[in-house]
Amino acid sequence: MEKSVIFRDRQELQAADLNNTQAWGDEARRHLVTDALTSERQFTGLTVSARSATELEIAVGRLYDGPTGKVYALDAAQVHSVFAMLPLQDQKWVAVSVFGVEEDTDIQPRDMLIDLQTREVEPEAVAMQRRRVATVHIAQGLESPTPERPEPPTGYTLIAHVRLSPTGVQEVVLAEGRRLPNLQRVDARVRTAEGWILAAEPRIAHIMSDIAGLASDLATRASLEHVSQLGVDMAKLKERMEIPDDYVFYGSDHFLDADESDPAHAGYSADTFEGIRPAIAAQQTGALSLLNPMDPEARTSAAGLMLPAYEEVTRLRMETRAGELAINQYQYQTLNAVQKTLSRERVRTGETLTYCTNSAFWKSGVYDPVTGILRRGDEVWTVDPADQARANIDHQFLRVTRMWVDRWEEPYWDMVTTNYVVQGSVLAQTVLMAQTGWLISVEIFVTSADAAGGLTVLVTEAALGQPDMEKVLSRATLAPGAVTAGWLKVALPDPLLVEAGKRYAVALVTGAGHRVGFTEGTEYTQGILMYTQDGAYFTQAAERDLMLRLNFARFVSPRAVVQMQPLQLAGGVQELDMLYDSAVPAGCRLVWEYQTGGLWRPVTPDTAPAFGGAALVPLRAVFIGTQDLMPAVRPGNAQVTVRRRGTTFVHVSSDRVLGTPSKNIRVRLLLEDFGTDVAQTVDCRLIVGGVTVAATTNRDEVVDGRSRWREFRFTLAANTGAYRIRIDGAGVTGAHPWHVAERYDLAL
Structure with missing residues (x-):
């Protein structure tokens, strides 16, 4: 209190004194309200x-x-x-x-x-x-x-x-x-905000570094002048090839596939993948599996997708009930749905996997990189011609010496799909995702359930603001009797990776009399409640949302290590080739590590392979991310191959048929990582009418420190209308790997 009345013994007490005790106290409280509250x-x-x-x-x-x-x-x-x-x-x-x-x-x-x-x-x-x-x-x-x-x-x-x-x-x-x-509630909110700031501030502060890094990268991008110079250099290169004006045939092979090879030839012994390499001496293929099925570091879904250990948290809640809807009040119809699958990644490492410059032709549009690289087992599928451009964009690959990675950028693709038919009335809720994460389950508020009918829940893409039945990402089916009143939790067969800024739809399909609740307002989902009529979507109400909860994974730790079954190959492992379904969101990493010599060695571009000829190699997966986002992998249908190669190869081409017979043939080979070691040898011969013909002369032209052109010139005794090319190589070892990257031949 700012002022107070002083009372003394035997002092006269007046009414003003008593009134002042109240007035001055009230004045102090009013100041407190004005100044502090x-x-x-x-x-x-x-x-x-x-x-x-x-x-x-x-x-x-x-x-x-x-x-x-x-x-x-x-x-x-x-x-x-x-x-x-x-x-x-x-x-x-x-x-x-x-x-x-x-x-x-x-x-x-x-x-x-x-x-x-x-x-x-x-x-x-x-x-x-x-x-x-x-x-x-x-x-x-x-x-x-x-x-x-x-x-x-x-x-x-x-x-x-x-x-x-x-x-x-x-x-x-x-x-x-x-x-x-209320001050207590304000204090609780401030504590929550401070906790978020404490966790988010380092990430937000790091954005400045990211922006600086982007600016630095942009400064190194090629300008229009650089592209013009490349055109000039390409013209010079064509001139340097010295193709005579009077040639009658010209052909080439970049050895990305076996289209121009003849594996059925009796002497054939080679592999053609990004160059000619020695054939496989020993190989074993299997699937990935956990060393301990009860590993606490991993959690595997009902359909086999493995994530690091997590708990479910609800990120989106629409719980205030404003009314209810009967799903089957809308038209009963039959819909054809196409379900996309998790995309793939392939990792290859080994002593003889030298980098080949012709891998750039995967992006040229001439070859189909998806079919050639990400096919598994005996699958038969091709990329639609309309999607060829997207295949070349979305397929990202890394090629460094002894480490190759092929990855599909989109987490879900339509190269391998599942077609099925759903029947019933359709009620769908679209949602704009504000945060990337793994969707584990969906909860729907059922006001009344029909025990005689089931329910199908679909999660689809909604790029145009409405569900796309040709881009179904997940499907869960509840049998009759499994639908109960109240909050109905529908677990997805696999956790579903949803990305921030994209629209998705949760569609309910049933012919039964289930009734579901709805809320008023769409500010949380930024979506709408829709139904189908004659195959078209219509808005149920502009200010309604389905009563919905979306449950996501919150991971126990931002780093998890999961032990897998070891790799085995009698005689020793030289190469590791892994092809699996996976999703690695931005900011996350999935790193494979193997153990030799008592050390865990990561399969990364900056770590050279060191299998050391071990016949039994322990393997583990390292998941790196955040508590909200982690990579995922499906071990059950993975294709894991360990192999060992020979040290020599013999490659025989398919028939080269000439329009005009000729007896002067030239063959140019691009040799990469080919040294002067006496054990490293290469020879080229022609097969004419079943007879092998040696080159008359040959010459070398060094391109750079690891590449050289070797030209073989043949002068035949008589004109020929067809021939094959045989290439023999030796001395391809883990210590001195080399390969034939390209071949050009012409007839004069």
Whole structure:
């Protein structure tokens, strides 16, 4: 208290002294309200609710008048009738507000001294209490089909808007913005915000470094002048090839596949994948599997997708029920659905996997990199010609010496799909995902269930704002009797990776009489509730959302290590080739590690392979990400191959048929990592009419430190209309690997 009255023994006490004890205390409290709590007019309590169709009830509460610091109270709940305010035909809004008044109450008879000497008194009725009372006021708006909300009079504090119709109260909207915050709740919110800031600040601060890195990368990008110079260099290269004007045949092979090879030839012994390499001497293929099926570091879904250990948390909640819908009130129809599958990644490492420059032809559009590289087992599938361009864009590959990675950028692809038919009425909710994560399950509020019917739940892409049945990402089917009233949790067969900024749809398909709840407003999902009619989608209501919960994975640790079954190959492992379904979101990594010599060695571009000829090699997967996002892999249908290669190769081409017979043939081979070691040898011969013909002369042309062209010239005894090319190589070892990258031949 800023001021106080001083009392002393045997001192005269006047009424002003007693009044000052109250007035000065009240003044200090008013300063506290104005200085520390609020400088505006705010309230606590005073909740407005509809007691009946024509009555409003205002709960007890207090009005804090910030400009004066006074506090006015409503000590008992009040009921106000709005019967006389009801509109005749349309609707209207009324504004419920409060204002403060001071009133003297508690009238009591008290003796008043009228004669000091005779001490004569006279009774008088006086007020003994002064109260600050919060008084309720209701202001009416204009009746209209689209009424406007009225404002309270100047100096009054709004506590609620109430929408009226001819039948009574329709809606009460509380003025939460005028409510005085509670310090304890504010403290809890601040603590939560500080915790988030503590966790997010390092990531946000790192954005500056990322931006700087992007700027640095952009500075190194090729300019138009560089591209023009490349065109000039390409013209020079064509001229340098020295193709004579009188040639009658010209051919080439980049050895990306066996289209121009003859593996059926008796002497053939080679592999053609990004160059000619020695054939496989020993090989073993199997699947991935956990070393310990009960490994606490891993969690495998019902359909076999493996993620690091996680718990489920709800990220999106739409729980306020505003009504219900019967799914089968809409048209029963038959839909053809196409379910996409998790895309693939291939990792290859080994001593003899030298980098080949012709791998760039995977991006040339001439070859199909997806079919050639990401095919598994005896699958027969091709990329649609309309998708060839996307295949060249989405397929990303890394080629460094002894480490090759092929990855499909999209987490789900339509190269391998599952077609099926769904029948029933369709009710769908679209959702704009605000955060990337693994969707584990979907919860739907069922107000009443039909025990005789099942339910199919589909999660689809919704790029155009409506479900796309040709891009189904997940499907869960509940049998009759499995659908129960209340919050129905539908676990997806596999956790589903959804990406921030993309739209998805949750579609309910059934012919049964299930009824589901809906909420009002779409601010959380930024989507709409839709149904199908004759194969087209229509909006059920612009301001409705399905009552929905989306449960995501929250991982126990941002790094997890999962032990897998070891690799085995009698005689020793030289190469590892892994092809598996996976999804590695941005900012995450899936790293494979193997153990030799007591050390765990990662399969990464900067780590050279060191199998050391071991016949049994322990293997593990390292998942790196965040507690919200991690990579995933499907071990069950993975194709894991360990192999060992020979040190020599013999490659025989398919028939080269000439339009005009010739006897002067030239063959140019691009040799990469070919050294001067006497054990490294290469020879080229022609097979003409079953007879092998040696080259007349040959010459070398060094291109750079690891590449050279070797040209073989043949002068035959007579003209020929066809020939084959045989290439023999030796000395291909783990210590000195080399390969034939390209071959050009021409007939003069």
